[in-house]
Amino acid sequence: MERYLMYLRKSRMDTDFEEVSIAETLSRHRTTLEKFCKSKRLNVVEVLEEVVSGESLAARPQMMRLLELVSTGSYAGVVCMDIERLSRGSSMESGYIMQILQVNGCKIVTPGKTYDLQNESDEQFTDMKFMFSRYELKTITKRLVRGRNQSASEGKFMGSMAPYGYRAYKLPGEKGNSLMIVPEEAKVVQMIFDMYGKQGIGYNTIAYKLNQMHIPSRVGEWGQTSIANIINNEVYLGKIRWRKEPVKRVVKDGMLAKKRVQNDDYELYDGRHEAIITEEQWACAKAAQAKRNHPPTHKERHLQNPFASILYCEKCGAIMKRKVPKKSRTCIPWYQCPTRGCDCKMIKCETVEKAIRDAMEEWLNNYIIQINSDQQPAEDPIAAALTAVRGQLAGLQLQQENICEYLEKGIYTVEMFSKRNASLAKEIKQLQTSEADLLRQQSEGDEKKRTSSQLIPTAQHILEHYSLLSVEEKNRLWKLVLKKATVYRTQDDELMIHIYPNLPQ
Numbered sequence: 336m337e338r339y340l341m342y343l344r345k346s347r348m349d350t351d352f353e354e355v356s357i358a359e360t361l362s363r364h365r366t367t368l369e370k371f372c373k374s375k376r377l378n379v380v381e382v383l384e385e386v387v388s389g390e391s392l393a394a395r396p397q398m399m400r401l402l403e404l405v406s407t408g409s410y411a412g413v414v415c416m417d418i419e420r421l422s423r424g425s426s427m428e429s430g431y432i433m434q435i436l437q438v439n440g441c442k443i444v445t446p447g448k449t450y451d452l453q454n455e456s457d458e459q460f461t462d463m464k465f466m467f468s469r470y471e472l473k474t475i476t477k478r479l480v481r482g483r484n485q486s487a488s489e490g491k492f493m494g495s496m497a498p499y500g501y502r503a504y505k506l507p508g509e510k511g512n513s514l515m516i517v518p519e520e521a522k523v524v525q526m527i528f529d530m531y532g533k534q535g536i537g538y539n540t541i542a543y544k545l546n547q548m549h550i551p552s553r554v555g556e557w558g559q560t561s562i563a564n565i566i567n568n569e570v571y572l573g574k575i576r577w578r579k580e581p582v583k584r585v586v587k588d589g590m591l592a593k594k595r596v597q598n599d600d601y602e603l604y605d606g607r608h609e610a611i612i613t614e615e616q617w618a619c620a621k622a623a624q625a626k627r628n629h630p631p632t633h634k635e636r637h638l639q640n641p642f643a644s645i646l647y648c649e650k651c652g653a654i655m656k657r658k659v660p661k662k663s664r665t666c667i668p669w670y671q672c673p674t675r676g677c678d679c680k681m682i683k684c685e686t687v688e689k690a691i692r693d694a695m696e697e698w699l700n701n702y703i704i705q706i707n708s709d710q711q712p713a714e715d716p717i718a719a720a721l722t723a724v725r726g727q728l729a730g731l732q733l734q735q736e737n738i739c740e741y742l743e744k745g746i747y748t749v750e751m752f753s754k755r756n757a758s759l760a761k762e763i764k765q766l767q768t769s770e771a772d773l774l775r776q777q778s779e780g781d782e783k784k785r786t787s788s789q790l791i792p793t794a795q796h797i798l799e800h801y802s803l804l805s806v807e808e809k810n811r812l813w814k815l816v817l818k819k820a821t822v823y824r825t826q827d828d829e830l831m832i833h834i835y836p837n838l839p840q
């Protein structure tokens with residue numbers, strides 16, 4: 336018959352309950368574990384109770400004894416309340432304990448789970464948990480949790496660059512940034528809204544006028560894109576825009592499922608910054624926009640431009656327009672920057688197409704080499720953390736069941752019970768939050784992997800079959816592969832092309 340050892344030790348988890356002495360804690364654990372062993376028919380031949388609560392191995396005589404016994408190789412496993420009871424102390428000591436258990440084929444049996452150290456995935460788990468017990472689990476998971484969404488809902492500014500009219504500043508006495516009005520720029524913003532809304536002037540002409548007046552923009556000259564960005568940005572109303580996650584997670588039949596939501600979907604929060612324009616000015620601009628029938632996104636009915644909506648002028652940032660000169664007999668299409676005053680020369684569409692294909696091919700070759708050279712590490716820290724969190728959760732839930740029993744049996748008074756129960760419930764809730772956050776991160780990670788694994792075949796497909804593709808198909812595929820491309824032809828006919836592959840961030 337297989338022989339087991341039982342190891343009892345008070346852990347940090349029990350310390351919030353001071354009325355119960357170490358001896359009492361241990362006897363409670365002993366009762367729980369004995370019952371557990373009986374139900375599992377585990378033959379416990381010796382019980383080791385650590386009465387001192389030392390950190391180092393030397394200060395834990397029973398652990399030393401345990402290791403001695405395990406080293407004889409005659410035990411199938413060690414039974415304990417929680418895996419954490421075995422470790423604590425330096426990671427070297429944890430590693431040493433682990434190694435002895437592993438070499439002697441000794442399992443760790445807890446009411447929540449049995450860990451077989453011969454099994455590789457379990458070993459990883461144990462490693463992780465030993466490590467976790469050294470730190471406060473809470474601080475680790477807290478670091479993993481990104482509070483961006485919350486900051487936006489608190490009206491803080493989340494971007495990296497303040498919009499024109501504002502400058503970012505660190506909020507005093509709290510985390511995060513907000514925006515401060517830059518008076519000269521704010522006047523220009525109001526002027527732009529008035530020109531567009533009240534006077535009915537278009538983006539392009541507004542840009543031209545501002546350049547004529549020598550009003551500096553943040554990047555070079557004004558263009559229709561920078562004007563459109565201002566007219567369409569709710570930040571000037573004192574709001575903060577928060578783009579919703581592109582993928583929504585829903586729990587379906589107990590499984591995590593992903594649901595795609597529209598990318599241009601965003602939420603508005605009341606900002607911590609002052610507005611530059613009034614609701615009236617905003618409404619007026621929106622009315623002008625509707626009147627002009629400016630579609631918010633660029634869509635072409637008969638698509639002839641393979642780079643529709645992704646090709647920009649490198650100089651001024653405007654979307655490049657595809658033009659076929661009416662007078663020309665050759666009917667050769669050209670790309671032209673629509674910004675009045677921008678010195679980007681016209682470029683033959685054919686030339687741009689060829690240059691982007693070449694750039695893509697070069698990028699792809701480098702990317703494939705890079706991916707092959709940095710092989711993904713085998714361990715997944717998020718998965719390990721998730722297992723750790725779930726393990727602790729199971730342990731806590733078991734403790735919660737136990738205290739109910741103590742109450743029934745009269746071991747606990749009602750007061751003791753409610754105190755302990757409240758602290759357990761709090762810990763459980765924190766762990767559940769951590770679990771949810773980790774799940775979200777894991778799902779984000781999968782999404783990233785999926786995107787980059789799709790990018791290569793899509794790019795290869797487009798390059799290999801280019802001549803066979805329709806314009807619509809080319810455009811659809813380019814949009815999958817590229818975030819955008821920029822082009823600029825200097826006065827000296829030097830052609831500059833940059834591509835921005837659609838890599839996950």
Ligand SMILES: [Zn+2]
Binds near residue numbers: 672
């Ligand atoms: Zn331009």
